[in-house]
Amino acid sequence: QQQVKQSPQSLIVQKGGIPIINCAYENTAFDYFPWYQQFPGKGPALLIAIRPDVSEKKEGRFTISFNKSAKQFSLHIMDSQPGDSATYFCAASMGTSYDKVIFGPGTSLSVIP
Amino acid sequence: SAVISQKPSRDICQRGTSLTIQCQVDSQVTMMFWYRQQPGQSLTLIATANQGSEATYESGFVIDKFPISRPNLTFSTLTVSNMSPEDSSIYLCSAWTGSGYTFGSGTRLTVV
Numbered sequence: 001q002q003q004v005k006q007s008p009q010s011l012i013v014q015k016g017g018i019p020i021i022n023c024a025y026e027n028t029a030f031d032y033f034p035w036y037q038q039f040p041g042k043g044p045a046l047l048i049a050i051r052p053d054v055s056e057k058k059e060g061r062f063t064i065s066f067n068k069s070a071k072q073f074s075l076h077i078m079d080s081q082p083g084d085s086a087t088y089f090c091a092a093s094m095g096t097s098y099d100k101v102i103f104g105p106g107t108s109l110s111v112i113p
Numbered sequence: 114s115a116v117i118s119q120k121p122s123r124d125i126c127q128r129g130t131s132l133t134i135q136c137q138v139d140s141q142v143t144m145m146f147w148y149r150q151q152p153g154q155s156l157t158l159i160a161t162a163n164q165g166s167e168a169t170y171e172s173g174f175v176i177d178k179f180p181i182s183r184p185n186l187t188f189s190t191l192t193v194s195n196m197s198p199e200d201s202s203i204y205l206c207s208a209w210t211g212s213g214y215t216f217g218s219g220t221r222l223t224v225v
Contacts, residue, residue, distance in 0.1 A: 034213055042219070043219045044205075045216070049213055096209065097143040097144055097209035098143060098144050101146070101207070102158075103157075106155050
């Protein structure tokens with residue numbers, strides 16, 4: 001029940017395309033759903049996060065769509081650039097300072113010029 | 114947002130030895146979390162560290178192998194003890210810093 005599923009495992013898109021990464025969870029107690037971007041040799045960096053009281057959140061070119069009834073959420077990257085090539089992790093947590101974060105398995109994104 | 118400084122950034126160690134990894138947060142935090150990331154894999158939580166109490170370990174991780182200290186609200190250490198090549202991984206610390214969970218840059222450990 002603590003698991004977060006993520007797909008696809010890898011993704012290749014052309015520059016300007018819109019990669020979409022999908023995640024699903026089981027534990028309805030999760031209350032905070034962040035996305036992390038990780039470049040090789042670096043720690044994960046928080047990209048955008050959402051709580052289940054909203055269905056969509058946009059920050060710049062990044063959008064999270066959230067479907068509470070289906071227990072699914074997804075990341076869309078608009079006008080993708082080669083610099084977006086990285087590994088993306090979805091995650092879930094109870095969302096307080098006391099709670100751990102459960103990570104999905106990750107998606108390796110390559111944006112080709 | 115807060116910054117977490119982690120050191121060393123990388124190390125190569127002999128099997129059977131121990132390595133202590135340090136994490137310093139630039140603000141006070143309640144909990145600190147230690148993760149392991151094996152090559153090409155996701156992050157797996159090792160333990161959660163609260164000041165003044167023993168760390169809470171996840172299934173598959175034990176205190177004798179991964180002792181953790183949390184002497185104050187801005188600092189924590191993780192020791193990887195009696196290392197074997199299977200311990201070669203990236204180790205990361207994290208904390209909730211008000212605007213989300215922030216991570217250190219990681220320690221890349223290679224055991225030879």
